[in-house]
Every structure is written in C-alpha cells, then in structure tokens.
Amino acid sequence: MSSDNDRLMDCFATVFPGATREEIRTSKFEDLPGWDSLRGVTLLAVLDDEFGLQMDVTELMDLETFEALEGRLGDVRFSA
C-alpha cells in the first residue's frame, strides 16, 4: 500500500472512528458506521486539506467505495 493510501485510510479512520479498517475498505460509504451528511462534508474537507482533492458530495457518493476513491486519488496524482 502506498503512503498516500495509508494516509487516505487514516483520514477515513479519523472521520469514522466507529468503523474498522476492514469496514472502511469493503463497505459502501453510505453503509459505514456513523455515516451522515455532516461526516460526508467533513470527509470532503479533510480530503481537500490533506490531498488537495476537491469533490462535491455527489461525486463522492458516485465513487461508492474506498477502493474507487483510492483510484481517483491515484488518477489525480498521475495527472498532476
């Protein structure tokens, strides 16, 4: 796992302290323990702050899973 992906996992683990790393890796965002719109907005702010990754809630929900978000982060890094 790359350091970016480790950091991404840390972000999720901090925003969703009630979710295990396994749950984060395998669940859809909306099924994560503690998921609500406030946590969603907080996650978006953290992603922007940590990675410069700017998305809105719809884009995030379209990605559905942590794995897809990892891919999106990789694309952004690749094109930068």
Place this chain on the structure above:
Amino acid sequence: MKLLEALELAGRPLPEQTAKTRAFLACGFTPLHLPTFISAHLRKPQMDSQVEFTTGLYGDLCGNIERLDPSAFDLLVVVVEWNDIDPRLGLRMLGGWRPSETAGILESARTAATRLEQTLTRIGGQIPTVILSMPTLPLPPMFSTRPAQAGFFEAELHHTTAALASSLSRLPGFRLLSSQKLAQASSPSDRYDVKSDLMSGFPYTLRHASALGELISELICNRPPMKGLITDLDETLWAGIVGEDGVEEISWNLDRHTQMHGVYQQFLASLAGSGVLVGVASKNEAVTVARAFERKDLLLSESDVFPIETHWSRKSESVRRILDTWNVGADSVVFIDDSPIEVAEVHAAFPAMECVVFPKGNDEGILSLLWRLRDLFGKSILSEDDRLRLNSIRSASAWRQDSVESGSNFTEDELLRSVEGSLIFTLTREGDARSFELVNKTNQFNLNGRRIGESEWRRISDDPAAFVLSVSYKDKYGPLGTIAVIVGKKKSRSIDVDTWVMSCRAFSRRIEFHCLQYIFERLGASEVALDLKPTGRNGVLVEFLNQLTPEPDERNPRITKSYFLEKAPELPHRIEEVSVCEQR
C-alpha cells in the same frame, strides 16, 4: 492546525476526572468544523480542558441566544458574521444591492445590533462567561465605491459593530476576541471560503477556522497570568552602563537611537500599574542606581519597583531574595537581562522561571518581547487589589522588618496592638473577581489546594446555604487589600467550610483567628467543619487547625466554639466594617 489533526485531538479521550464545560456556540452559519477546532486547541498540553458544545439553528443567531436556557450552560460563545447583522451582507441571500437599498440595509443592521446587545446583556448576567467574536469576514462587493475607498455605508456598518463590541466588552464575564490578534494569525484575504459557504453554509477556510478556534480556546481557557517580573538595569531598562557612563549618560530616546529602552520602561510601568510585581536585580552600586531612579525622565518610577537588589553577588542571589520578599514561586516570575550568561545562571538556579535575554539593539526583537510579556501577564479585568498589590508587599516587608527589630522589646500582643490593624469582612452569596483569583493562586494557607473553575465560582450562589466571606486588612503600614477568602455552607448551627485561603502577606497577624471568631459570632455557628486535605504545602494551616481541636484530625477537623474561645489568643484588630448578605 489541519482539520485531520483537529479531529484526532478533539476525539482523544480525556481522564474521567477532567471537568467538562457545557458551552453553547451561537452563530448564524453552519458551525461544522469550528467546534472541532476549538475543542482541539483546548486539548493542547497547557490547556487540557474539555468543552461540550451545543449549537442552534442555521441563520438565527439572535434567536438562538434568546431561546437558550442559561442554567444549562457554563459558557456562551457568540460568533457574529455580517449576514447575522443583515442577511443581504452575505452571499446566500439574494436581497438586492442597489444603491437605493443600502440605507435600508444600514437601518436593519442597526436594529439587529440593538437586539443583539439587549439579548446578550440580559443573558450575560445569567451565564458565567461569554466569548464574543465580531465579524471576521470581508463585506461583499456591494458598495458603489472602488474597493480601495470606504464609503459612508461601509464605514457606518463597521461603526455599528464596533459600538456593539465596545458596549458588550465592558460587561462582567464578557471576553471580546481581538480582531488585531486574529489578523496576525489569519490574513483577512484568506478567510472566506465561498464554495463551502454556498454548499454547506460554513463560510470559513480551514486555516481561518483553525485560527479563530485557537483564539476562542485561549479566551475560554483564560490561563492565570504570571505574577512578577525581575529586570536588569544596564543595557536593559536603559541603554548604557550607569556605573561607567554616569547617570546623565544613560539613555532611552530617539536622538541616541535608544528609544526602545524607554518603551520597555513605560511597558513595565504599565505592568506595575496593573498589579504585576516588578523587581530589579542589578550588579551595581546601590547609591548610583538610586541616583539614576531620581531622573525625572525615567518612565518607570522607583515607587513602581520593589525590591531593588543592587550588589555584586550572583544574580540568582538577588532573584532568590526578591522571590522571598514577594513570596511567590519561581514559575510565576519572568527574569529579563541583556547578558546571556546572567540569564543562564538564573535559569540554572530556577529552572521553572521564564528567563529571557533582553534583545538590546534589536528594536523588532524588543517589540516582540513586549508582546510576549503582554501574553504572559495579561488579565481579563483589573481589580482594586491589583492597584494595591505592590504597596501591600512593601507594607508586609516593613512589618516583617519591624517585627524582627522590635522583637526583644515588645511582647507579641503589644506588637500586634501597636500596628493598629483593622479588618473588613464582606459576606456575600457570590464572590468577586479578586476572591476568585486569591482562591486559585494561594498555596500555603489553603485548606485543601482545591482550585475552583470560573463556572463553579459563579454558580456558588445557586446553593441557598452557600456564602463567600472575603476579608480585607489594613494597618499603619498601609492596606494589604483582600487577603483571605472562605467559601462555605451554613447548616443550622454548623458551618461547613470547603475553601479557605489566606495570602502569605497576612501571616503572623492572627487574622485566621479573627476569621473563625467572625464565623462563630456573626454567623451564629457553634461548630465549624473543615474539608482539610494536607497538600504538602499547607503545613501552616494544618498546624493552626491542630491547636484548635482536642484531637487533631488531618482530614476533617471540627472546631467547636467553646474550644476555640478557650484556645484563641487576644484578637488585636478592629472590625471596621461588616457587610452582611441575607442568607436564604
């Protein structure tokens, strides 16, 4: 602080015994990350406190404050932005910016400011502490002038909020966030996040939210100020070496490019005026220094400073003597000297002391030092006792000297009678700021070492049986100000005392006996139960109480009136005034 770090810190568990402050965060925007940043900054090691925030409805700042139940909160944090003054001053409300509409916006802003002032004035009397932040975001581009020009309406809007802030800042318990300090931490052009505002209603960039949260946390924490400052003279209080250059050649003026020494002098005079103890430790001849202090243009007068230690021994010796005279701990004192060697020597002797090299010749460095000192010594309010403190120390010192000198000629009773002491007892249901300060800084004559938080202090009167007894003292040497505080509860013929402190300046005058006599006689008690806990530093109080109980009990001594009257010595002081509040 980044948001991720703030989330981690704010979510970190605290020890169970950590007191939790119940706070209401009143704002018109979506609070989102602001409580997280405030909580995170409060978790820093020097603060380490916990606040539980409740928030209100979006877009209704004043209504949120009007609806809240004051008894449910210890703290109110009010964060005002322009769209709370009028929604058209934000971007989420499209109400029109035609020039013809600006007069209406201004009128509405004045009405909103008046409503907010009335609401906060009312609620401020019912909640112990109110933190207030006035608009931090820029006004939108709604005026007909170029941005470089502030027109009448813009100036009037600023005037309206400034007048509101000025009025509220004078109310007890209110702490106004400094816009100047915020500007140093958060550039005004980097505060507004338009996308976040439109998407979620949270208008701040994360950087600004962190800076604002940090300052709010500082105002919440309100750490106690340092007590004393010890300064060097040559190349510090003034430029030059008085013993070599002569009294007339030392300087602090523009012509000699030594102005910042004058600024330092007037800063120290300001500290002295606000109750900070200022002492001098200088390697010099005493007579030369005395002549230097006679210069009329010196901005720090000799009466502002006590004691002045001038000799050729080690600086740490001077510092030790000054600490003894003040009777304060090294950790509440700052030492300033231009010599790094002297600073190192004092720091080695007093590791807990803040020891600072005076940056002579570096004007920017001196200004930075003054800001740092203001942060260390700043206090929310000044009391009458702050003004008296230095004279009180001088009086206590003169008393000690006279006691020693006359010790062989007078009995203790005669000596105490000769000082013509008088005590003023003030019995209230809620103590004042000075009593609160004394309770939280006294270590030696302290019943149990318990510190009382602001909220707890202000809520003492919630218990109908509770009282706060504060005691002031003066004698022929001058006033000592408020020197003792007792907090207790009256239970029929018994008094439970859970807080009792007395300033060390008032020792050896039998004031502690007078306090008990007052409780027995004026409060009609036949027994006093004390919540004593030996702290390792309160031996003087433990010893005092042991002589008043037939079988000393170091946990919960009970003193009966009959035993007290049997054991109490002659009580020499006059009770000049007794202010009694009615017990519910």
